[in-house]
Structure formats: structure tokens, C-alpha cells
């Protein structure tokens with residue numbers, strides 16, 4: 001087993017051609033998932049690759065490199081559109097986990113309960129995937145294909161995320177767990193919205209831990225557009241929640257999750273609108 005720590009992206013993607021090699025960033029998902037099994041494959045640690053750590057603002061959006069940690073997100077001067085992502089950053093594990101764990105690792109791990117996904121879905125983030133043959137971008141919703149499944153192809157790694165600048169809005173993230181700290185989500189909700197006075201001019205709502213991958217509730221978004229913030233909860237209808245498929249597991253049962261989601265959405269809208 002060799003532990004590779006390249007400093008340039010070309011070297012990193014070249015190493016990906018030499019199977020088997022596993023990409024790690026913070027290792028906060030990867031190492032616990034090994035349990036007591038020995039590591040037999042080579043490891044490609046991307047944390048020293050030049051240009052992969054940090055957030056860069058461009059005239060039309062923001063770039064978040066694949067080695068950017070949750071703590072980096074918390075410390076970055078970002079507009080209120082990113083408040084849901086920042087709130088999620090505070091909720092991922094403990095401070096030690098936030099210092100090591102990356103946003104990209106959270107996405108590539110593709111857990112249905114990954115706290116980073118709903119805030120990035122409401123920002124309509126795109127992921128950039130790099131390989132020896134070049135780079136491609138795809139929407140985050142298309143990248144996450146199932147429980148622990150992504151659109152990453154052999155020889156590819158995530159280089160970063162791209163977030164196009166929206167019309168200025170505000171965002172909120174609400175997480176429900178069995179306790180207040182260091183907890184995996186029973187359900188979580190991210191909302192991004194733009195107000196026109198007390199009316200919702202535009203809204204995006206994403207729900208996590210209630211389906212194989214986090215999803216946007218586009219029918220609900222349409223129903224709430226033009227609605228007064230105070231009236232939102234009265235517009236909820238069962239049809240709006242059809243994309244969700246909550247399961248019963250050790251954390252909560254399906255009917256509880258389905259109920260809780262509606263309360264979380266109402267709370268997130270109110271918080272985002274404050």
C-alpha cells in the first residue's frame with residue numbers, strides 16, 4: 001500500500017489511472033468505513049493539491065475546491081445565500097470533524113443523510129469532475145445517483161464545486177436529530193428564498209434523509225411562489241411531498257419523518273425570511 005500526496009492536480013489524476021487507488025480528503029468518512037479491515041489499496045490524499053483548498057469568488061459565481069473543509073466554509077466571507085451551507089457546516093459532527101472533513105468528501109460519500117447536500121441543492125451547485133482526459137461539470141442532483149452512489153467514473157475525482165451567482169437571496173438550514181450535537185440527521189431541510197416585500201418572489205426547498213438522495217420539492221416551490229411567508233404552511237398539500245420516500249430505521253420511523261419534514265420546512269422558511 002502506498003500513500004500518495006501529490007501537490008498538483010495533473011499528478012493526482014494521473015495516479016487515478018493506476019488502479020486500485022482510493023481518493024481521500026479529510027478521511028472522516030473513509031477511515032471509519034474501513035472498520036478493522038486492513039487497507040490494501042493505494043491511497044490518494046488530495047489535501048495538498050495546489051488550488052484545491054479554498055473558496056474563490058468570480059464575477060459570476062463561486063468556486064469551492066475539493067479540499068475545502070467545513071471550517072473553511074464557516075470562516076469565509078460569503079453572502080447570505082450561503083447561510084444554509086454555513087449552518088450545515090456548524091452541524092457536521094464536531095469541531096474536529098469540521099476541521100478535517102471536506103464539503104466534497106461529504107458529497108462523494110453520498111450518504112442520504114449528508115448535511116451538505118440540501119444547502120448545495122438550493123444553491124443549484126454543479127460539481128466539477130477531473131480525470132486524465134479533462135474535466136466535466138454536472139448538476140449536483142445528477143451527480144448523486146443513489147444511496148452511496150455517484151456519477152463518478154473510474155479514473156475521475158471531484159475537483160470542486162461551482163455555484164452560479166443567484167439574484168441576492170437568503171437561506172436557512174434546519175436539522176432534526178435525536179440530540180442537539182454530534183448527531184446524524186433524522187431529516188434536514190434547506191431553503192433559499194428571495195422576497196418581494198412580504199411575498200415570496202422565488203423559493204427553493206431541498207429535503208435530506210427522507211429519500212435515497214436529498215431532493216428538491218419543486219411542486220411545493222411553485223405553490224409557495226407569490227405566497228406570504230406567514231401563509232406558507234397553509235399551502236402544503238400531500239402532492240408536494242411525493243418525491244420523498246422516508247424509511248423507518250434506528251433513528252426514526254417513516255411516518256414521523258414525513259410529519260417532521262413539514263414542520264422543518266415551515267421553520268426554515270421563517271428563518272430564511274427573518
Ligand SMILES: Cc1cc2nc3c(=O)[nH]c(=O)nc-3n(C[C@H](O)[C@H](O)[C@H](O)COP(=O)(O)OP(=O)(O)OC[C@H]3O[C@@H](n4cnc5c(N)ncnc54)[C@H](O)[C@@H]3O)c2cc1C
Nearest residue numbers: 025026027028029030093101102105106108114115157158
Ligand atoms: C464522528 C463523526 C460525525 C459525523 N457527523 C456528520 C454529520 O453530522 N453530518 C454529515 O453530513 N456527516 C457527518 N460525518 C461524516 C463526514 O465527517 C462528512 O461527510 C465529511 O464531510 C466527509 O469529508 P472527508 O473529507 O472527511 O471525506 P473522506 O472521508 O476523505 O471521503 C469520503 C468519501 O468520498 C470520497 N472522496 C473524498 N473526496 C473525494 C474527491 N475529491 N473526489 C472523489 N472522491 C472523493 C472518498 O473516497 C470516500 O469514499 C461524521 C463523521 C464522523 C466520523
